[in-house]
Amino acid sequence: DIQLTQSPSFLSASVGDRVTITCRASQGISSYLAWYQQKPGKAPKLLIYAASTLQSGVPSRFSGSGSGTEFTLTISSLQPEDFATYYCQQLNSYPRAFGPGTKVDIK
Amino acid sequence: EVQLVESGGGLVQPGGSLRLSCTASGFTFSSYAMDWVRQAPGKGLEYVSAISSDGGSAYYADSVKGRFTISRDNSKNTLYLQLGSLRAEDMAVYYCARDGGYSSAYPLDYWGQGALVTVSS
Numbered sequence: 001d002i003q004l005t006q007s008p009s010f011l012s013a014s015v016g017d018r019v020t021i022t023c024r025a026s027q028g029i030s031s032y033l034a035w036y037q038q039k040p041g042k043a044p045k046l047l048i049y050a051a052s053t054l055q056s057g058v059p060s061r062f063s064g065s066g067s068g069t070e071f072t073l074t075i076s077s078l079q080p081e082d083f084a085t086y087y088c089q090q091l092n093s094y095p096r097a098f099g100p101g102t103k104v105d106i107k
Numbered sequence: 108e109v110q111l112v113e114s115g116g117g118l119v120q121p122g123g124s125l126r127l128s129c130t131a132s133g134f135t136f137s138s139y140a141m142d143w144v145r146q147a148p149g150k151g152l153e154y155v156s157a158i159s160s161d162g163g164s165a166y167y168a169d170s171v172k173g174r175f176t177i178s179r180d181n182s183k184n185t186l187y188l189q190l191g192s193l194r195a196e197d198m199a200v201y202y203c204a205r206d207g208g209y210s211s212a213y214p215l216d217y218w219g220q221g222a223l224v225t226v227s228s
């Protein structure tokens with residue numbers, strides 16, 4: 001099975017900061033990676049798929065990059081509504097595992 | 108507007124059974140694979156099960172294989188997850204999600220609000 005790790009696990013940042021989250025896969029998954037945002041008590045929301053394609057309606061301050069085993073999610077200028085937990089998910093094969101999550105908190 | 112609404116959650120004793128339902132609207136349900144993902148209290152997301160658009164193929168995580176059964180009724184636009192032999196570690200919020208394609212690289216683009224399953228005596 002493909003395992004995903006995320007770093008950091010926790011990130012404290014201020015409004016306006018540039019934030020980068022890394023997701024690493026235990027083996028190559030081409031560009032078959034998605035990113036989700038989850039706020040407390042809510043369902044996850046799809047942000048990015050195919051590593052770098054922005055889901056319709058998602059603000060352009062979110063971007064994704066990477067292929068193979070290393071991927072990044074970048075928020076160019078953190079907004080108050082972006083404080084949440086972010087998960088990556090590999091879509092290369094079953095089980096389509098999620099990473100452990102990165103919680104972005106207010107500094 | 109795409110909507111997924113889960114129901115059927117609740118309190119069940121260890122060893123018991125429960126059936127979750129997910130009613131879909133706003134899209135052609137029979138054209139999409141569907142998935143279940145769960146989240147234990149304070150924990151991350153765990154991929155549980157998936158079913159193809161016609162119901163002919165299914166995937167189960169090792170943690171639930173042999174105990175859970177995924178199914179669908181395309182005439183009723185409804186997805187199901189039958190939970191059996193429940194354990195304390197199965198306690199979680201269960202989300203249904205639309206999947207662009209079974210065994211494909213499509214993401215989960217719409218999610219329900221979740222159904223809480225509590226396993227306790």
